[in-house]
Amino acid sequence: MKLNSLLSVLPFYDTSETITDIDISHIEADSREVTAGSLFVCIEGYTVDGHDYINQAIANGAVAILAEKDVDTSVPVIRVANTSRAMAVVAAAFYDHPTKQFPLIGVTGTNGKTTTTYLLESILNEFDQKTGLIGTIQMKIGQNTYPVQNTTPDALFLQRTFQRMHAEHVDAAVMEVSSHALDLGRVHGCDFDIAVFTNLSQDHLDYHKDMNDYLHAKSLLFAQLGNTYDETRKKFAVINDDDLAAATLKKSTAQHVITYGCQSSAQVRATDIHMEVTKTTFTMETPIGSIRINSSLIGKFNIYNMLAAGAAAICAGVPLSVIQRSLENMKGVSGRFEPVDGSGDFAVVVDYAHTPDSLENVLETINGFAENNVYVVVGCGGDRDKQKRPLMASIAMKYADRAIFTSDNPRTEDPNAILDDMTRDLSGTGYDVIESRKEAISHAVSLAEKGDIVLIAGKGHETYQEINHTKYDFDDREVAKVAIKSAAGN
Numbered sequence: 001m002k003l004n005s006l007l008s009v010l011p012f013y014d015t016s017e018t019i020t021d022i023d024i025s026h027i028e029a030d031s032r033e034v035t036a037g038s039l040f041v042c043i044e045g046y047t048v049d050g051h052d053y054i055n056q057a058i059a060n061g062a063v064a065i066l067a068e069k070d071v072d073t074s075v076p077v078i079r080v081a082n083t084s085r086a087m088a089v090v091a092a093a094f095y096d097h098p099t100k101q102f103p104l105i106g107v108t109g110t111n112g113k114t115t116t117t118y119l120l121e122s123i124l125n126e127f128d129q130k131t132g133l134i135g136t137i138q139m140k141i142g143q144n145t146y147p148v149q150n151t152t153p154d155a156l157f158l159q160r161t162f163q164r165m166h167a168e169h170v171d172a173a174v175m176e177v178s179s180h181a182l183d184l185g186r187v188h189g190c191d192f193d194i195a196v197f198t199n200l201s202q203d204h205l206d207y208h209k210d211m212n213d214y215l216h217a218k219s220l221l222f223a224q225l226g227n228t229y230d231e232t233r234k235k236f237a238v239i240n241d242d243d244l245a246a247a248t249l250k251k252s253t254a255q256h257v258i259t260y261g262c263q264s265s266a267q268v269r270a271t272d273i274h275m276e277v278t279k280t281t282f283t284m285e286t287p288i289g290s291i292r293i294n295s296s297l298i299g300k301f302n303i304y305n306m307l308a309a310g311a312a313a314i315c316a317g318v319p320l321s322v323i324q325r326s327l328e329n330m331k332g333v334s335g336r337f338e339p340v341d342g343s344g345d346f347a348v349v350v351d352y353a354h355t356p357d358s359l360e361n362v363l364e365t366i367n368g369f370a371e372n373n374v375y376v377v378v379g380c381g382g383d384r385d386k387q388k389r390p391l392m393a394s395i396a397m398k399y400a401d402r403a404i405f406t407s408d409n410p411r412t413e414d415p416n417a418i419l420d421d422m423t424r425d426l427s428g429t430g431y432d433v434i435e436s437r438k439e440a441i442s443h444a445v446s447l448a449e450k451g452d453i454v455l456i457a458g459k460g461h462e463t464y465q466e467i468n469h470t471k472y473d474f475d476d477r478e479v480a481k482v483a484i485k486s487a488a489g490n
């Protein structure tokens with residue numbers, strides 16, 4: 001593609017030379033990936049500054065540079081205000097606006113994004129649609145899976161992936177949209193048809209200045225739906241009406257709003273709810289009829305996820321009977337309230353709760369069902385929101401009969417310092433601190449007796465533990481299985 005037609009999508013830019021007809025064969029933001037004919041985008045990161053890698057990029061074949069700082073180089077430089085955002089729109093143009101080719105559903109919120117996207121994938125598949133999916137666990141095109149580094153990857157990865165999804169004939173795509181991605185402009189250039197909001201509670205205050213700033217980032221997804229009405233491509237905002245942030249988010253969009261929740265004001269509403277240890281039953285009342293749902297997903301929070309997915313599916317034109325069938329068949333999502341086999345008399349459950357709100361929800365649910373004691377194994381990630389540490393510890397103490405505090409992903413922090421942050425203000429003796437996650441899990445399992453439930457929280461589907469930039473093999477489900485066997489004397 002010619003550089004001048006690529007640049008025409010930018011709102012404004014400056015360049016010292018007249019850009020004529022330079023051919024651009026790739027766009028890259030990593031100098032190590034640059035090949036002949038690339039446009040190299042300099043991004044000032046959290047670790048290093050891409051502007052420092054221009055020489056390497058040119059040596060590898062870059063023919064033009066997109067920068068947000070003054071740089072002196074042998075190839076043309078295009079200067080913009082923010083390279084991350086500029087890269088997103090340029091990449092969308094370079095890959096021929098793939099998200100204009102199929103419906104794109106974005107899901108944002110503190111908790112429930114992964115679960116809601118998988119529910120939506122399952123509903124759309126039941127409707128015989130081929131789907132693409134991008135989120136915390138992986139990227140999928142149809143049933144093929146690919147690894148991802150971020151819940152919402154950078155714009156280059158996204159636009160390339162969407163182009164590939166289009167080439168592989170997906171009928172629709174569903175993606176998680178993190179607040180980081182919204183703030184950093186990773187999803188600029190994505191043409192969303194449906195934006196879904198799950199909920200807002202405390203997390204990521206290491207990144208966002210305060211809860212208002214965090215909410216503002218979330219609201220960008222709804223603003224991005226635009227304000228033009230196109231009857232051939234209707235846009236919808238799907239909003240949890242029971243969440244305090246609902247009013248702000250409704251004001252962020254000019255498009256149709258469809259609300260869901262358990263309160264009577266919601267358009268898609270759960271009534272006649274019955275929750276049991278192995279299943280959840282409720283009526284989903286919608287503006288186009290009611291369906292009775294029998295789901296194997298446990299807990300009230302999962303009713304919200306099913307309402308969110310159901311409401312979005314209605315907007316996507318899926319019949320209620322298909323939504324009902326799919327929600328009934330859906331067995332759950334990897335690492336979300338996942339039972340560990342072989343625990344016999346007591347239950348061991350692995351869950352991805354790593355925020356105060358999700359931990360409280362899942363422990364409240366478990367408490368409602370436990371015949372006997374509840375044990376929780378939990379830690380907090382390093383290099384992440386420090387304010388959530390004492391909150392999560394006191395929630396563990398409030399709901400569990402005994403809490404075992406341990407390491408999550410310490411990353412570059414001292415694990416014992418994280419544990420100190422968690423436990424400093426606790427009173428009482430209803431907890432143990434065991435830094436080794438493996439030993440903590442063994443200890444919890446060794447305490448469990450008939451009718452007890454052990455919750456292993458925080459790492460869910462993760463198959464590693466990240467310590468000082470290295471990811472060591474670690475899977476809570478595998479470690480728990482071994483602990484259960486050895487507790488049983490096998």
Ligand SMILES: CC(=O)N[C@H]1[C@@H](OP(=O)(O)OP(=O)(O)OC[C@H]2O[C@@H](n3ccc(=O)[nH]c3=O)[C@H](O)[C@@H]2O)O[C@H](CO)[C@@H](O)[C@@H]1O[C@H](C)C(=O)N[C@@H](C)C(=O)N[C@H](CCC(=O)O)C(=O)O
Nearest residue numbers: 029030031043045046047048050053150151152154178180
């Ligand atoms: C804080 C943050 O968001 N960091 C993201 C960022 O990394 P970074 O800022 O450290 O990048 P960097 O290493 O400083 O590099 C800066 C630039 O120089 C370039 N470079 C670097 C080295 C070199 O030799 N040559 C070169 O050109 C890099 O390619 C890059 O363009 O850019 C990377 C590439 O896109 C991301 O993978 C990385 O996410 C890291 C892994 C991360 O942990 N991010 C978290 C905070 C995050 O974004 N989380 C949300 C989910 C949150 C939720 O649970 O809701 C997410 O969407 O994943």
Ligand SMILES: Nc1ncnc2c1ncn2[C@@H]1O[C@H](COP(=O)(O)OP(=O)(O)OP(=O)(O)O)[C@@H](O)[C@H]1O
Nearest residue numbers: 110111112113114115136301336351352353358362
């Ligand atoms: N709607 C919900 N409200 C509150 N908690 C929830 C909800 N859905 C799931 N949870 C809890 O949060 C955990 C994470 O759920 P899920 O992975 O679906 O959320 P997420 O928003 O994708 O998280 P992340 O931001 O880490 O990607 C679950 O294991 C469960 O404990």
Ligand SMILES: N[C@H](CCC[C@H](N)C(=O)O)C(=O)O
Nearest residue numbers: 354380381384408409458459
């Ligand atoms: N997307 C979240 C995942 C947290 C998972 C938890 N296990 C941790 O490492 O803190 C984050 O990067 O903050």
Ligand SMILES: [Mg+2]
Nearest residue numbers: 113114136176
């Ligand atoms: Mg997720």
